[in-house]
Amino acid sequence: MKAKLVSSINKSELDRYLEEQVENNSLDFDILSWWKGNKGKYPILAKAARDILVIPVSTVASESAFSARGRFLSPHRRRLHPDKLEALMCTQNWIWAPIRGGIPEEEPLASI
Structure with a gap:
């Protein structure tokens, strides 16, 4: 148990995120809500995701x-x-x- 705890501490936030199970791909999935709910687990990635995902899509051709x-x-x-x-x-x-x-x-x- 101690070895598992030490190895998870040494992993980067990105590595821990990439090892997560893939979420169920459904039409009602709200990615901003997911990051808001996981900001305690992944504070740096959640902040980056918020900054990137709130950029409006351009409607100009x-x-x-x-x-x-x-x-x-x-x-x-x-x-x-x-x-x-x-x-x-x-x-x-x-x-x-x-x-x-x-x-x-x-x-x-x-x-x-």
């Missing part, structure tokens, strides 16, 4: 997103570093999405 680049790039903006340009385009999308009805209101992150 990729073709539309690429065509926006041409409208967004003025001669002045072409001098921007690609990272800055991407940040500006994302920010503009996030600001206008509620007005266009693109991002539905979600429950506050603190409750997840």
Whole structure:
């Protein structure tokens, strides 16, 4: 028993998670609720899962997103570093999405 306890202490949180039994694959499975219920067992993974899983799925078609680049790039903006340009385009999308009805209101992150 002692050897089993010591070996489980030495395993990483990720290793312990990967050794878990696979959950029943059903349509009503709520992955955010699962992570909320297991955050005591896997605190680091639960926090990472929450941060990743709450990112809204984009409703903008990729073709539309690429065509926006041409409208967004003025001669002045072409001098921007690609990272800055991407940040500006994302920010503009996030600001206008509620007005266009693109991002539905979600429950506050603190409750997840």
